[in-house]
Amino acid sequence: MRRRRAAVAAGFCASFLLGSVLNVLFAPGSEPPRPGQSPGSSAAPGPGRRGGRGELARQIRERYEEVQRYSRGGPGLGAGRPERRRLMDLAPGGPGLQRPRPPRVRPPPDGAPGWPPAPGPGSPGPGPRLGCAALRNVSGAQYVGSGYTKAVYRVRLPGGAAVALKAVDFSGHDLGSCVREFGARRGCYRLAAHKLLKEMVLLERLRHPNVLQLYGYCYQDSEDIPDTLTTITELGAPVDMIQLLQTSWEDRFRICLSLGRLLHHLAHSPLGSVTLLDFRPRQFVLVDGELKVTDLDDARVEETPCTSGADCLLEFPARNFSLPCSAQGWCEGMNEKRNLYNAYRFFFTYLLPHSAPPSLRPLLDSIVNATGELAWGVDETLAQLDAVLHLFRSGQYLQNSTSSGAEYQRIPDSTITQEDYRCWPSYHHGGCLLSVFNLAEAVDVCESHAQCRAFVVTNQTTWTGRKLVFFKTGWSQVVPDAGKTTYVKAPG
Numbered sequence: 353m354r355r356r357r358a359a360v361a362a363g364f365c366a367s368f369l370l371g372s373v374l375n376v377l378f379a380p381g382s383e384p385p386r387p388g389q390s391p392g393s394s395a396a397p398g399p400g401r402r403g404g405r406g407e408l409a410r411q412i413r414e415r416y417e418e419v420q421r422y423s424r425g426g427p428g429l430g431a432g433r434p435e436r437r438r439l440m441d442l443a444p445g446g447p448g449l450q451r452p453r454p455p456r457v458r459p460p461p462d463g464a465p466g467w468p469p470a471p472g473p474g475s476p477g478p479g480p481r482l483g484c485a486a487l488r489n490v491s492g493a494q495y496v497g498s499g500y501t502k503a504v505y506r507v508r509l510p511g512g513a514a515v516a517l518k519a520v521d522f523s524g525h526d527l528g529s530c531v532r533e534f535g536a537r538r539g540c541y542r543l544a545a546h547k548l549l550k551e552m553v554l555l556e557r558l559r560h561p562n563v564l565q566l567y568g569y570c571y572q573d574s575e576d577i578p579d580t581l582t583t584i585t586e587l588g589a590p591v592d593m594i595q596l597l598q599t600s601w602e603d604r605f606r607i608c609l610s611l612g613r614l615l616h617h618l619a620h621s622p623l624g625s626v627t628l629l630d631f632r633p634r635q636f637v638l639v640d641g642e643l644k645v646t647d648l649d650d651a652r653v654e655e656t657p658c659t660s661g662a663d664c665l666l667e668f669p670a671r672n673f674s675l676p677c678s679a680q681g682w683c684e685g686m687n688e689k690r691n692l693y694n695a696y697r698f699f700f701t702y703l704l705p706h707s708a709p710p711s712l713r714p715l716l717d718s719i720v721n722a723t724g725e726l727a728w729g730v731d732e733t734l735a736q737l738d739a740v741l742h743l744f745r746s747g748q749y750l751q752n753s754t755s756s757g758a759e760y761q762r763i764p765d766s767t768i769t770q771e772d773y774r775c776w777p778s779y780h781h782g783g784c785l786l787s788v789f790n791l792a793e794a795v796d797v798c799e800s801h802a803q804c805r806a807f808v809v810t811n812q813t814t815w816t817g818r819k820l821v822f823f824k825t826g827w828s829q830v831v832p833d834a835g836k837t838t839y840v841k842a843p844g
Contacts, residue, residue: 408534408543415546422553422623422653482568482584486510487517499634501526501547501649506587515567518551519582520544522574541577547649552583554648558621562614564588564637564646588637588644596703600777602744602787602814603641604703609741610643611695612734619688619730623653627687631694641815655682666690668697673726689726692733696723707777711749715740745816747789758799760806760839767808767833771824775801779820787818794821794839811835 490507496516497504503521508514520527520541530540555566565586574580596604618626628635628651635647658664664675664683673693676684700723704716719736722728728736743749772783779785784801788794791809798804806827812820827840 404534405536405539408530408536408539412539412543412546415543415550419546419550419553422550422557482509482515484570484572486568486584487570487582498524499647500524501544514587516585516587517582518548518585519574519580520548538577541580545581548581548583551647551649551651552581554623554626554651555583555585557623558617558626558648560614560617562610562617562642562644563648564639564644585646586639586644588639588646591633591636591638591643593633593702597706598777600779600787601707601709602816602818604706605708605740605744606641606815607638607643608700608704609737611699612730612737614643614645615688615691615695615730616734618691621653625653625655625685625687627652627690628694629690631691631698633698652687655684656686657681658683666693668693670697685729688730692723692728692730693726696720700724709744709749711752712740712743715743741816745818747793750789750793758795759842760795760798761842763830763838763840765832765834765836766830766838767836768806768822768824768827768838769829769831771806771826771829773801773803773823773825775823780822784823786821786823787814787816788821789818791839794819797821798823798841806838806840809837809839 486509487507489510491510492506492508492514494506495503496506498521501520501524502518503524505517505519506514507517524544526544526547527540530543531537534540552566552569555564559565567584567586569584570582571579572582596607618628628645628648630647630650635645636643637646638644656664658677658681661674661677664677664686666673666675666683666686666689673689675686675689678684700720704720705713708716715736719733719740722736723733774782775784775786779787784804786797788797794807794809798807801823803825804823806824808822808824810820810822814820827838830838830840
């Protein structure tokens with residue numbers, strides 16, 4: 353197994369050579385040989401392929417023009433409805449989740465026309481863009497996973513930084529289904545690669561703290577296809593909702609606040625209002641506690657066209673919403689509303705209210721209810737989330753709380769080893785580690801726990817500036833520890 357992993361990693365690392373722009377868009381694609389055919393012979397499209405190469409060329413051109421629009425800066429007037437995707441219906445373990453084979457290496461030719469321009473050195477963003485040269489000596493290549501179209505790897509650059517690499521999954525559902533339908537492997541690769549190129553353009557155009565950073569890209573040869581595209585992005589951790597439900601409310605609120613800021617940015621982006629057609633938690637990652645969208649190949653900028661309100665039905669599994677049709681022939685706010693309701697059903701309803709400070713729960717409940725009914729837009733939703741942040745960070749949520757009056761003895765520069773107990777939610781799985789606004793709140797927390805007899809104020813803070821405090825069952829093992837302060841319950 354170790355040899356196999358090493359071989360896969362070595363083959364993957366060696367595959368990234370200096371490349372340039374993809375080959376001509378409408379060049380004839382190679383076909384997989386039928387049994388008995390030589391690899392160089394061609395096979396005509398089989399029956400029932402909806403026009404064969406002509407249909408494939410039409411689909412490629414549609415995606416090409418879409419990327420061109422986003423590269424130039426905005427939606428076109430002739431855009432149609434968002435296409436209905438099968439992403440939500442894919443069962444785990446299907447063809448799209450197979451591990452892709454490491455690519456073969458052949459130096460690509462010089463740049464050729466035919467693809468929309470990839471973001472270049474003149475694009476917005478600090479620092480020089482990474483290219484193929486940065487990938488020549490990567491180490492620790494790890495396969496992360498695959499989706500409908502793309503495969504993702506984690507690698508470490510020569511300087512030590514870890515990044516994510518995305519490429520079309522040659523074993524994936526998207527490429528495989530296209531090859532089965534049209535029998536044109538190169539053409540099908542170009543069709544799938546346009547989604548990756550679209551995502552690359554959108555990551556650049558939609559730059560924001562809650563959008564995954566695009567570091568660069570590389571063109572290379574892989575399998576029997578020249579000039580395949582690999583993007584280099586910021587590395588994040590997958591969103592695991594089960595794990596998030598076990599974290600502190602403060603961290604869960606941060607994720608919801610991140611999402612609110614992202615939706616506000618998407619609603620007011622330089623391209624127009626952007627909607628995420630595939631809005632599951634797996635389309636996001638966590639980077640240092642912040643939620644970031646990573647998968648943008650199914651994003652759409654164009655609002656849905658309409659002739660009457662009957663065309664503006666926003667459908668979800670649990671309920672539907674009717675939106676007005678504007679005089680300009682667009683469903684008003686459909687992109688924004690789709691994002692907001694998905695945020696409610698996938699994130700807010702699970703992460704916002706549970707184990708929140710009691711005085712904040714009415715405001716949090718109103719946020720959940722209003723987004724669930726689409727009574728607010730993203731502007732009001734973000735304003736209310738910011739209001740919660742202000743109350744929590746400033747300590748104003750404690751104004752109506754009453755002090756217990758209990759007395760504690762202060763022991764500076766000390767801590768208590770062992771004598772832990774568990775509480776939920778805690779920053780430490782083996783003990784009770786919580787954040788507090790001030791000493792009075794720490795005393796109230798200790799008094800509310802039947803087993804608490806002491807607590808240790810650490811020198812660590814959370815993202816809101818709150819102190820992290822260990823709560824203890826006793827103080828029989830007080831030891832010196834600079835920077836920490838122990839408080840023990842006074843006798844009597």
